[in-house]
Amino acid sequence: MDVNAVALAPEILLVIALCGVLTIDLFLPREKRWVAMPLSVLGVGATAAAVLSLWGTEATTLGGMFVVDRFALLFKLVFCLAAIVVFFISQDYLREDRIHMGEYYTMMLSSLLGMLVIASSRDLIAIFVALELITLPSIVLAGIKKDDLNSNEAALKFFLFGVLSSALMLLGMSLLYGITGETALVEISAALAANEGATEIAMLATFFVVVGFGFKISAFPFQWWVPDTYEGSPVPVAAFLSVLSKTAGFVALLQIMFIGLGSLADLWAPVFGLLGVITMTFGNLVALQQTHIVRLLAYSSIAQAGYIMLPLGVASATDASLNETVVLATVTYLLIYAFMEIGAFAVAVVAGRRDGSYLIGDYAGMFTRSPAIAVAMTVFLMSLAGIIPLAGFWAKFMVFRAVIEGGGLWLGVALALNTVLALFYYAAVSKTMFMDRSDRTDRVSLTLKLRGVVTALAVAVVVLGVLPGVITDLATGSHFF
């Protein structure tokens, strides 16, 4: 088997960083273990640099399992940058909650490695291995607060649902292998196109695969673990799960659906349309009643998953240009989602630092106490709501555009109604911060790190809202047809 080391450079660098962080942590006295964070940032930064140096190249290696193209590189970059941001918001949180830093960053780096691999995986086995590599360290991360019952519960729920969904996905994948005799997505696609007779089994296989991914991307009805896991985990881990882990799920899903099962699109597209509508409606309706910011963000992220999968509802087996619009919409949404979702979690971390409170009611009077925090949170939440002039609007716009082009008017109407519904709870948080009065006068204390991260993300969300061309240009051409 040929191995193209250049194409694998980002992954190799990340493995080195991972081993380095783990090893160094062993030999350092407790008070110096904070170096795990700068080391991780450095390692991931080097990985990102390697990704950038590959920009524009196309390569295939490991016998066709591993493909480097625009799509893969774009998402590798997103994963790296998002991971760095999560590292930045983790550090103070870990120190205050006395969480072991070495383990924490090692686990995150391992999970990140799985994400980099999955963006390039064009083979069922590679995808499955990468998915497990993403999930298992995440479970440890969710339970890393060992003496906290909520954290234990978070990890256990995550683990049980994860195992179940992995089993189902594996069943689907083996069925696909059974009827086509192939594991490479391209070959599966060719075999399915040639072998019309096995459509029923192929549908069954698709069903199991979709169920398995439903868990990763928190689609209804596989989302039950999400709120409890997010709430029980350390908040930066919740950010990691809701942004990086979910994006990785979508990245693999797009590859399987469009490269491997593209010829069955007319059969699976309506399923995604329906799932998308139910997922976003469920997420939004339940989010309306939340009083805990992390639970609110958890349900909001379920709703967001609904928006992101909605374009798949109009995918077509024959119309490549329509599929291009669909993938463009999903990719654009994922890119913009990363900014605003991490931003919202970052503010939740910051605002909760002082007294460890994540109740929305405690945000009352934030505008007079810490106006910058109030404004930043509003920017991120309004962006998630899809309000102009913030980046989130363009994410929604692309979804609207895709479903209307595909003739899915009812999907568009459902999205429109959900946008209005969702605004209510996003605006309610802003309302509490700006309009409710409070007796508290204490200000939220910000370290330079957190201030820098939050400011940078907020500025990015606004700038991308005014100049969305930057993101759409990046996303255009990032597909695999």
Next chain:
Amino acid sequence: MNWVDEWGITLAVFLPVAGALAILLTPKAMEGVIKALALVFTGAALVVGLIVAKAFQIGEAGMQFQMNRSWIPAINADYHVGIDGISLPLVVLSLLVTFLCVIYCYWHLPEPVNAKAFLSLTLLLETGMTGSFIALDLVLFFVFWELVLVPMYFMIGVWGTERRQYASIKFFLYTLFGSMFMLLGFLALYFQSEPNTFDMLELQQAGVLNLPVGLAHLIFGGLALGFAIKVPLWPFHTWLPDAHTEAPTVGSVLLAAVLLKMGTYGFLRIAIPILPDAAMTFAPVIGILSAIAIVYGALNCLAQTDLKRMIAFSSVGHMGFVMLGIATMTPEGFNAAIFGMVAHGVITGMLFFLSGSIKERFHTRQIADLGGLSLKMPRMAGLLAFASIASLGLPGLAGFWGEVIALLSAYQPHPDLSLPIFRTAMVVGGIGTVLTAGYFLWMLQRVNLGTLSEKWRKKSLPDVQPLEYLAWVPLLALVVVLGLYPRLIMDATDSSVTALVEMLPGGDASIATTDR
């Protein structure tokens, strides 16, 4: 003056944003600097707007001061702006009113005082409002249209009166609901056009859109829902009384004077020229709803005990006249509508200023508590009487022309429209004018006349202050000037309106489009 031709309107629209950024970078404590910045930037925008107005070629039907640059290539959206006779008066109106609002802020800022936040939102709002009137690309229009939501939400919610939280979220949700369907309509237009385009001018051309009748009606319905909520047309008006009443004075003024016009403008700029046949089908419905709005607004006003809420409801009626003019699909009706928009903006803006200033002094807006105003503050009472009489449509003042021509045009609507429906609407509208006169005069009787309540007699309450005069005199002057010389606006609008009417079925420009 080459830069004006291309950059003039862009500059006028984006100067306020620059001002907002400058204010954001100024420390909160430097209130004087913040106010000065707001004044300078809105003033500069107004000056640029007036330069553009001066250079505007009256009598030319097409778009002037156009600029067309690529903006978001991936979705084929351009930065395409330009103005014609329909948009020019509205652009100048929004620039002027915002400038006056900033002057008013020198006299008074609402609680909790925070000049930095309040003025930067005002300036952001200005960009959204003015931008809506110059955008010629549907996506760009939508961006400006939605840009006003967040500032207005916070303006009402943070600086409003008692029920501000309820009013602000109601405004936000209601408007977003309408605009989401409008957006669906825009996207449908894009994908139904050949070649695919968001450009309003291209979409208006014959042959670009080939829609089945049913789909055209559906799209028009989506657009109309978005616009009608903004106007607001009965029965989509329920957000308005709350938002207008609870908003701080400046917010109410901007809402009434400019924001509502975005809805009526949307009909004239987008819905009617792009979907003329569907517009003809829907016109009788709009006509009927407008007639209901006129009477409904007036009846509600009669029942109000709160001065500001009464003025808010009067907007429903006045915008009903504007929509009635639009629904007739005639040049007279369209001209009346645009005139009515400007007149309503000037007069009702003035009324909201007055009700705000009265509230500041008396700490109440209850009509019953305010009796004998003319004894305590003769000048304030005089201005209130003047603005009220202008609003009820006294000939010689601005309010007259828009309403009377709208009613006249309903007598003889577009030949394809049902005569009985529009003549009934005219009669109903006529009754509405009588009721309008009724509630304004009754309000004046209760507020201005009568005896002064004991609790005010001993207090020293200042009459109109110099800064208030400064903010109000331009509006008062416009009420008189537009009333005596309506051609000031009609001349600018007429040729554009004629061109618009020719796009309708039966018009010269419609021959190729009739079989759509």
